[in-house]
Amino acid sequence: MSETGGRQQAELAGRVGAASEPTAQNAPIGRLLGSEVRWVLRRPRTLVMLALFALMPVTIAIGVVASNRSGGLVGNIVGNGLVLPVVALILAQALLLPLAVGMAAADALAGEAAAGTLRGLLLAPVSRLRLVGMKAFGVLVVAVLATGVIAVVGALAGVLLVGGTDGLVTLSGTTVGVGGALCRILLAVAWTVGQLAAIGAVALAVSAWTEHPLVVLASVLGMVIVFGVLGAIPALDWLQPYLLTSGWTSGADVLRDPLPARGLVESTLRALCYLALGGGLTVYRMLRRDA
Amino acid sequence: MRGLRKVFGTTVAVDGIDLEVPVGSVLGMLGPNGSGKTTLIRMLLGLTPPTAGAVELLGHADPVAALPHVGALVEGPGFHGFLSGRDNLLRAAAAEPLLASRDVAPTVATALERVGLAAAADRRYRGYSLGMKQRLGLAAALLVPRRLVVLDEPTNGLDPAGTRDVRRIIGELHADGATVIVSSHLLTEVEATCTHVAVLQAGTLVASGELATLLSAGSGGLVVVTPDVELALHTLREVATAYRGDAAGEVVVSEGPPAPEIVARLVHAGVAVHEARRSRTNLEDLFARLTEES
Numbered sequence: 057m058s059e060t061g062g063r064q065q066a067e068l069a070g071r072v073g074a075a076s077e078p079t080a081q082n083a084p085i086g087r088l089l090g091s092e093v094r095w096v097l098r099r100p101r102t103l104v105m106l107a108l109f110a111l112m113p114v115t116i117a118i119g120v121v122a123s124n125r126s127g128g129l130v131g132n133i134v135g136n137g138l139v140l141p142v143v144a145l146i147l148a149q150a151l152l153l154p155l156a157v158g159m160a161a162a163d164a165l166a167g168e169a170a171a172g173t174l175r176g177l178l179l180a181p182v183s184r185l186r187l188v189g190m191k192a193f194g195v196l197v198v199a200v201l202a203t204g205v206i207a208v209v210g211a212l213a214g215v216l217l218v219g220g221t222d223g224l225v226t227l228s229g230t231t232v233g234v235g236g237a238l239c240r241i242l243l244a245v246a247w248t249v250g251q252l253a254a255i256g257a258v259a260l261a262v263s264a265w266t267e268h269p270l271v272v273l274a275s276v277l278g279m280v281i282v283f284g285v286l287g288a289i290p291a292l293d294w295l296q297p298y299l300l301t302s303g304w305t306s307g308a309d310v311l312r313d314p315l316p317a318r319g320l321v322e323s324t325l326r327a328l329c330y331l332a333l334g335g336g337l338t339v340y341r342m343l344r345r346d347a
Numbered sequence: 348m349r350g351l352r353k354v355f356g357t358t359v360a361v362d363g364i365d366l367e368v369p370v371g372s373v374l375g376m377l378g379p380n381g382s383g384k385t386t387l388i389r390m391l392l393g394l395t396p397p398t399a400g401a402v403e404l405l406g407h408a409d410p411v412a413a414l415p416h417v418g419a420l421v422e423g424p425g426f427h428g429f430l431s432g433r434d435n436l437l438r439a440a441a442a443e444p445l446l447a448s449r450d451v452a453p454t455v456a457t458a459l460e461r462v463g464l465a466a467a468a469d470r471r472y473r474g475y476s477l478g479m480k481q482r483l484g485l486a487a488a489l490l491v492p493r494r495l496v497v498l499d500e501p502t503n504g505l506d507p508a509g510t511r512d513v514r515r516i517i518g519e520l521h522a523d524g525a526t527v528i529v530s531s532h533l534l535t536e537v538e539a540t541c542t543h544v545a546v547l548q549a550g551t552l553v554a555s556g557e558l559a560t561l562l563s564a565g566s567g568g569l570v571v572v573t574p575d576v577e578l579a580l581h582t583l584r585e586v587a588t589a590y591r592g593d594a595a596g597e598v599v600v601s602e603g604p605p606a607p608e609i610v611a612r613l614v615h616a617g618v619a620v621h622e623a624r625r626s627r628t629n630l631e632d633l634f635a636r637l638t639e640e641s
Contacts, residue, residue: 080444081415087448091441100429172425176487179392179421180442181414346395 082183092194096160102198105156109202112152113144113210117217129308136225137218138237139311141210142244146307148206149248151280153199154255158276160198161259162269164191165342169267175347184342188260192335195260199252207245211238226313240310247307247320254300254327255280257334264341300330360386362550363400368528368543373521375537375558376530377630378547379638384530385422387547388499391528392419405494415444418493420501424484428473432464432483435472439487446491458486463512477504485516496520497528502536514540538630546637553637561633568601569609572622582616583609596621 096102117140120133130147133140145153168174177187215221224237232240255276262275283301286292296302303323309316361383368374378384389395391402393410405413426435436455440446446454459468462482467475475483481504488496498517502510517540520527531537537544538558545555554561570592573579579598583589587603600609610623 081412083442083444083446084448087441087451091438095427095430095438098430098434171427172423173427174425175394175421176425176439177442178394179414179417179419180439180444181393181411182442183411344396346389 082186083180085186085189088182088186088190089193092190093197096163096194096197099163101159105159106201106205109148109152109156109205110209112148113140113206114213114217116140116144116147116210117213121217132225132227132311133214133218135218135220137214137216137220138211138224138234138241140214140218141207141241142307142311144206144210145203145244145248148202149251149304149307151277153202153206153248153252154276154280155273156202157195157199157252157256158259158273159269160195161191161256161263161276162272164194164260165263165338166266166272167263167269169347170269178347184345185339188264188335188339188342192257192260192338195256196249196253199249199256203245203248203252207241211241224311227308227311228313230313232313240315243320244307244310247310247324250324250327251300251304254330254334257331257338259334261334261337261341264338264345297326300326303327359550361390361397364547364550364552366545366552366555368526370526371521371524372543373517373527373529373541374543374545375541376528376545376547377532377534377537377634378530379532382547382638383550384547385499386550388419388421388497388528388530392417392421392497394421413495415491416494417497418488418490418495419497419499420481420484420488421497421499423500423503424480424487426472426480426483426487428471431469431471432475432479433459433468435483436486436490440490443490454490458490461489461516462486478506478509481505482509482512485513489516489520492523493520493525495526495528499530500532501529502531502533510536534630534634544630546634548638554633558630562630568599568603568625569606570622570624571598571600571609571613571620572596573598573613573618573620575618578616579613579618582613582618586612 116130116133117137120130120140124134125131126134129143133143165174168177178184182190221234223231223233224240225231258279259272259276263269263272266272280301283299286295287299287302303319303326306319306323309319364383364387366387376384376387386395390397391404391410393402393404393414401408402410404410405416407413426432427438430438433455436458437451440451440455456465456468459465462485464479464482464486467479472480472483481501485498485501488498498513501513501517505513514536517527517529521540521542529537529541541558543556544558544561546553571579574596576591576596576598580589580591583598583600583603587600587609589598589600589603591597592599603609606623606625610620613620
């Protein structure tokens with residue numbers, strides 16, 4: 057940055073009297089991010105997707121109340137409404153949330169390239185690094201919103217439809233107060249967003265390499281499924297530490313008392329590795345990509 | 348642009364082009380489909396790196412540094428179908444470095460007005476006609492005052508009124524001192540608006556320079572209309588390069604003494620000269636000759 061600044065100054069000095077000419081090289085970053093978020097949120101598919109995510113915990117709540125059967129992860133919800141948001145997050149994380157993030161990442165680079173709008177941004181110009189930052193921010197916003205919608209609607213549906221507002225009965229049988237329950241829900245949200253950020257980074261890297269959004273979606277879907285299958289093969293146990301999905305069972309840990317942190321921390325670190333890998337590949341490719 | 352070369356796999360799209368575009372000129376870039384016009388423009392704008400050679404854009408060795416002052420419409424307009432024309436432009440304007448945040452909305456309104464889209468501004472881009480899409484692309488290229496405007500096939504899909512508008516806009520830009528690069532295969536368009544021409548053929552530059560110079564250099568010399576073609580050719584063999592014209596009864600003299608002397612010689616030899624005139628090539632002839640030679 058300082059190098060460009062120096063060059064600009066040298067050039068200004070060279071053109072005496074031209075100082076009044078605007079020389080900004082970048083649009084304000086806040087304006088770019090705002091524009092990106094507006095773009096993401098105006099897209100009909102994002103809104104439909106968020107609406108469907110909102111329906112999901114409501115559907116679970118109705119199902120639980122109607123059947124009133126306990127047993128299993130979902131069975132814990134019976135009479136224990138504050139568990140609903142966490143359970144809904146765990147269920148959605150298996151496939152739906154990665155798909156949502158994959159879709160956002162697919163539109164972010166591949167979709168823009170296909171629409172010819174990536175060229176417009178690069179010509180404005182938005183520097184290629186800023187472009188990656190702006191796109192990553194947009195994907196992160198989708199991850200946070202999708203997770204947040206499930207958690208908030210889940211908590212509301214849990215309290216209103218299932219009941220059990222005096223606290224949360226953990227998987228270990230103890231009861232934590234409402235404040236503690238909300239903290240655990242927040243922890244589940246933060247942890248899920250972290251895992252989704254990893255998926256998003258990898259999806260963005262794929263998106264940087266193609267101009268077909270479907271390829272990105274297929275890659276995310278393929279990755280989640282293949283990782284799941286590999287994780288289920290005992291002979292491939294040694295692969296477990298490298299698979300992002302192998303830590304996804306720790307989501308349920310927030311429902312235990314005392315809270316075992318190890319699984320959550322390990323899976324978050326693993327997510328950070330994927331985030332770095334995906335982010336690095338995205339930047340590498342976008343600095344070179346033809347538009 | 349110096350020694351520009353671009354290779355895609357085994358395809359050489361642009362091969363060793365040296366071209367200087369004078370500040371304030373309107374350069375028409377001509378060439379058949381696939382001759383490398385768009386690739387050349389994309390390299391100029393830093394959208395794709397050259398395989399060899401270098402670009403200097405408004406004095407910057409790195410094109411990106413000059414881009415805030417450059418407006419471009421490359422490979423057709425690129426916008427999102429689910430947004431209105433105005434929202435698409437607002438998004439483009441938000442990314443413009445030279446636009447202050449408080450100016451974004453009024454600038455967009457002005458730009459829409461300028462290209463005649465004010466009435467359709469709040470309709471979805473998806474429902475725009477080809478010409479309206481093209482107009483929106485123009486509006487995006489002209490959001491802020493530019494020092495260089497690059498228009499790749501700007502009149503694609505435009506109705507006659509739209510074509511006139513583009514011509515007027517190019518004229519305004521030229522009057523304001525901006526440099527304009529227009530690629531087109533509509534030769535009359537280029538002839539009407541451009542001061543300079545560059546002709547590309549199979550990735551190489553086959554001609555470039557001022558339009559007027561190129562046209563006069565490409566002129567076929569003196570055309571003599573006579574019933575005595577054989578006699579005329581025989582007479583001129585000694586003093587000039589003369590050959591049969593395309594039409595019957597025409598002799599074209601491309602090199603030789605001044606016109607009055609040629610006519611005098613012909614008349615002296617008993618050739619009936621019905622008409623003698625300077626042949627005026629138009630751009631279309633020139634273009635056809637340049638691109639069909641190889």
